Amino acid sequence: MAKKRITITDIAREMGVTPSTVSRALAGNNRVGLNTRQRVLKVAAQMGYQPNVLASSLRSGRSDTIGMVVPRINRHFFSHVISGVEALLNPAGFNLLIIQTHEREEHERKAFHTLLRNRVAGIIVSHSVETRDFSHFQKVIDEGVPLVQFDRVSGLIAGPRIVNDNFLGALRSTQHLIKNGCTRIAHFAGALHVNVYQERFDGYRYALEQAGIDFDPALVVENCIIQEAGMEAVTSIVLPQKVDGIFAASDFSALGAIQKLKEFNVAIPDDVKISGFANEPFAEMVEPTLTSVEQNAFEMGNQVAKAVIENIGKEELLSEEIHIAVRLIQRRSSVSDSLLMNSVV
Amino acid sequence: MAKKRITITDIAREMGVTPSTVSRALAGNNRVGLNTRQRVLKVAAQMGYQPNVLASSLRSGRSDTIGMVVPRINRHFFSHVISGVEALLNPAGFNLLIIQTHEREEHERKAFHTLLRNRVAGIIVSHSVETRDFSHFQKVIDEGVPLVQFDRVSGLIAGPRIVNDNFLGALRSTQHLIKNGCTRIAHFAGALHVNVYQERFDGYRYALEQAGIDFDPALVVENCIIQEAGMEAVTSIVLPQKVDGIFAASDFSALGAIQKLKEFNVAIPDDVKISGFANEPFAEMVEPTLTSVEQNAFEMGNQVAKAVIENIGKEELLSEEIHIAVRLIQRRSSVSDSLLMNSVV
DNA sequence: CTGTTAGCGCGTTCAA
DNA sequence: TTGAACGCGCTAACAG
Numbered sequence: 008m009a010k011k012r013i014t015i016t017d018i019a020r021e022m023g024v025t026p027s028t029v030s031r032a033l034a035g036n037n038r039v040g041l042n043t044r045q046r047v048l049k050v051a052a053q054m055g056y057q058p059n060v061l062a063s064s065l066r067s068g069r070s071d072t073i074g075m076v077v078p079r080i081n082r083h084f085f086s087h088v089i090s091g092v093e094a095l096l097n098p099a100g101f102n103l104l105i106i107q108t109h110e111r112e113e114h115e116r117k118a119f120h121t122l123l124r125n126r127v128a129g130i131i132v133s134h135s136v137e138t139r140d141f142s143h144f145q146k147v148i149d150e151g152v153p154l155v156q157f158d159r160v161s162g163l164i165a166g167p168r169i170v171n172d173n174f175l176g177a178l179r180s181t182q183h184l185i186k187n188g189c190t191r192i193a194h195f196a197g198a199l200h201v202n203v204y205q206e207r208f209d210g211y212r213y214a215l216e217q218a219g220i221d222f223d224p225a226l227v228v229e230n231c232i233i234q235e236a237g238m239e240a241v242t243s244i245v246l247p248q249k250v251d252g253i254f255a256a257s258d259f260s261a262l263g264a265i266q267k268l269k270e271f272n273v274a275i276p277d278d279v280k281i282s283g284f285a286n287e288p289f290a291e292m293v294e295p296t297l298t299s300v301e302q303n304a305f306e307m308g309n310q311v312a313k314a315v316i317e318n319i320g321k322e323e324l325l326s327e328e329i330h331i332a333v334r335l336i337q338r339r340s341s342v343s344d345s346l347l348m349n350s351v352v
Numbered sequence: 353m354a355k356k357r358i359t360i361t362d363i364a365r366e367m368g369v370t371p372s373t374v375s376r377a378l379a380g381n382n383r384v385g386l387n388t389r390q391r392v393l394k395v396a397a398q399m400g401y402q403p404n405v406l407a408s409s410l411r412s413g414r415s416d417t418i419g420m421v422v423p424r425i426n427r428h429f430f431s432h433v434i435s436g437v438e439a440l441l442n443p444a445g446f447n448l449l450i451i452q453t454h455e456r457e458e459h460e461r462k463a464f465h466t467l468l469r470n471r472v473a474g475i476i477v478s479h480s481v482e483t484r485d486f487s488h489f490q491k492v493i494d495e496g497v498p499l500v501q502f503d504r505v506s507g508l509i510a511g512p513r514i515v516n517d518n519f520l521g522a523l524r525s526t527q528h529l530i531k532n533g534c535t536r537i538a539h540f541a542g543a544l545h546v547n548v549y550q551e552r553f554d555g556y557r558y559a560l561e562q563a564g565i566d567f568d569p570a571l572v573v574e575n576c577i578i579q580e581a582g583m584e585a586v587t588s589i590v591l592p593q594k595v596d597g598i599f600a601a602s603d604f605s606a607l608g609a610i611q612k613l614k615e616f617n618v619a620i621p622d623d624v625k626i627s628g629f630a631n632e633p634f635a636e637m638v639e640p641t642l643t644s645v646e647q648n649a650f651e652m653g654n655q656v657a658k659a660v661i662e663n664i665g666k667e668e669l670l671s672e673e674i675h676i677a678v679r680l681i682q683r684r685s686s687v688s689d690s691l692l693m694n695s696v697v
Numbered sequence: 698c699t700g701t702t703a704g705c706g707c708g709t710t711c712a713a
Numbered sequence: 714t715t716g717a718a719c720g721c722g723c724t725a726a727c728a729g
Contacts, residue, residue: 012495012706014705014706014707015706015707016706016707024715024716025715025716025717026706026707026708026716027707027708027709027715027716027717027718028714028715028716030706030707030708030709031708031709031714031715034708038714038715039714039715040714040715043714043715057465057468057469057495058469058706058707059410059469059471059705059706059707060469060470060471061406061409061410061415061470061471061705061706061707062410062705062706062707062708062721063706063707063708064406064707064721065404065406065407065410065705065706065707065721065722065723066706066707066708066709066720066721067707067708067709067721068721070406072449072470079431080425080426080431080434080450081425081426081428081431081432083426086424086425086426086431087426089425090452093452102449102451102466102470103450103451104417104447104449105425105448105450106447106448107435107438120402121447123402124402124403124404124405125405125406125417125447126404126405126406150357150402262637288634289633289634289637292607292634292637292638293637293638293639294638294639359721359722359723360722360723361722361723369699369700370699370700370701371722371723371724372699372700372701372702372723372724372725373698373699373700375722375723375724375725376698376699376724379724383698383699384698384699385698385699388698388699403722403723404721404722404723406721406722406723407705407721407722407723407724408722408723408724409705409723410705410706410707410721410722410723410724411704411705411722411723411724411725412705412723412724412725413705413724
């Protein structure tokens with residue numbers, strides 16, 4: 008059971024002053040006698056005082072915890088965004104309450120409720136793939152809690168949006184395949200109602216258009232972002248359609264394709280060239296190593312944190328969209344060994 | 353800025369009852385008139401009431417948030433333990449406040465402070481590799497907050513400990529190498545002051561002893577748990593010492609060894625057999641696939657959650673140690689293709 | 698079954 | 714510079 012803890016009243020009694028004085032001394036910048044303050048700090052330390060942030064927040068109306076809602080914490084991308092957020096938020100005196108949705112809209116709604124009940128100072132979110140109704144986002148804003156979206160964002164909701172340059176990443180990636188001789192390029196797409204997958208699809212189509220290659224809907228595989236889907240797409244699309252290049256919106260489906268193609272003894276990159284998205288750690292472990300688009304997750308986290316801090320206490324949210332640069336990392340799944348020189352474009 | 357939120361007083365005024373009644377109705381199980389309760393719930397929903405858990409916790413002395421302190425959230429093992437914890441804790445009405453230490457003892461101490469200031473109902477921890485002084489652990493217990501350790505635990509601290517059967521995993525792993533013909537088996541060890549690495553080391557030695565193989569200290573590489581260390585160990589120990597088997601305490605150093613050995617054109621598993629620990633996702637992506645010891649992280653998380661819940665409100669912590677079973681997954685880094693039949697021991 | 702009273706620990710008036 | 718008094722929103726004890 009939680010034992011009785013030291014309060015400012017205990018300290019005050021010990022020192023023969025009032026709780027107000029102790030409170031002011033602990034707060035730091037208020038007007039208190041210099042040596043009174045020092046005595047308070049000393050006694051507080053001696054008595055093992057731990058401020059009760061619940062009481063403090065209740066009284067002041069301010070909170071030092073910020074909620075973060077993500078699909079999964081164990082994705083390379085998300086965990087690095089989290090680290091980037093922490094890197095700025097912790098020094099600023101904030102804590103992160105992280106909740107996973109496991110890609111479930113229902114969990115996302117519950118997460119928002121939990122955070123609101125905990126009176127967080129702000130909420131950071133990248134929505135689940137299921138989410139199509141963003142009324143819970145609006146509710147957060149209506150409650151006056153700053154909401155910052157990143158990566159997967161809805162344009163219908165006000166406030167800062169920190170996004171990757173998915174279009175450019177997809178464009179460069181597809182151009183890279185074209186430059187290396189591909190003419191029938193399949194696209195493993197994600198759910199197109201999610202901005203990131205729509206943008207990658209757009210970049211792919213734009214690259215084809217610029218190169219004068221006709222877009223063929225038969226070469227687009229929807230909802231193809233997990234390993235198993237990538238494997239299936241090989242037998243259902245890649246082989247029958249005589250595809251010679253794959254631009255996957257996910258490293259996982261790209262991985263599945265590699266594995267399945269190897270089973271069929273299709274040479275990579277000679278017969279089929281492949282590039283993925285997100286530069287998961289396994290991209291440089293798989294055989295052949297996987298060309299992918301690297302996202303600067305840590306930098307994104309920094310920008311996210313900056314945006315939250317800026318918007319706390321503001322009456323209106325600043326609705327700016329910040330783009331984080333991506334870069335294509337060329338590896339052996341798309342370039343013959345001998346040609347692989349400068350790996351970064 | 354946080355707008356004015358609905359309180360139970362608002363609801364009470366609206367309905368012409370007292371805040372107490374509303375509070376009781378919302379709490380659910382108290383004695384309130386059935387239709388009073390229903391009216392309260394209805395009005396609360398209409399007005400968009402969000403309970404203030406800060407005020408609730410402050411008054412009741414109870415908290416529904418539990419702190420979890422881990423080295424990193426993006427490790428396969430830790431993220432799955434977290435999921436396992438959430439799976440039991442969320443339905444029970446608790447939230448998780450997760451803090452990463454990034455393997456820094458200083459961050460760990462700060463994390464504990466933060467959690468205590470937030471009056472969490474309990475703390476779950478797997479200590480950082482740096483941590484040698486556990487006084488902050490004791491402090492938590494002295495404050496009356498239940499502390500549950502998992503995976504990396506200190507035997508000097510009271511309370512539940514949920515651990516993997518590292519000894520058995522190491523034993524089976526090393527026996528497996530021996531059975532497949534290895535006689536000069538190196539061990540890539542971790543920091544031996546951490547229980548998990550000491551236990552893996554012990555299992556390795558015990559397997560050698562049982563097989564009548566002399567232990568050779570020259571074959572033990574300390575602090576060899578990251579990829580780079582594994583690569584270095586190949587040139588410094590594996591090749592010069594004519595090692596024919598490697599039991600690595602980490603998949604990452606095992607991976608490094610595989611990569612370096614391939615550079616030297618050493619055949620795996622024909623010339624050197626390798627097994628790792630933790631069964632990271634890349635274990636089945638790397639070429640050759642990596643034999644490893646799988647830990648049941650999700651089950652461990654469940655046990656951890658169970659232990660926390662049991663100990664909340666208790667006067668004394670139950671000091672039991674729960675062992676979670678592990679299993680060896682045989683893959684091609686230690687078994688020739690033709691021999692690889694039943695992969696699980 | 699419901700109202701009254703009190704107070705969790707702290708921060709912020711207003712006076713002195 | 715310090716003290717006194719009040720209240721953030723809620724729950725708990727005691728009446729009735």
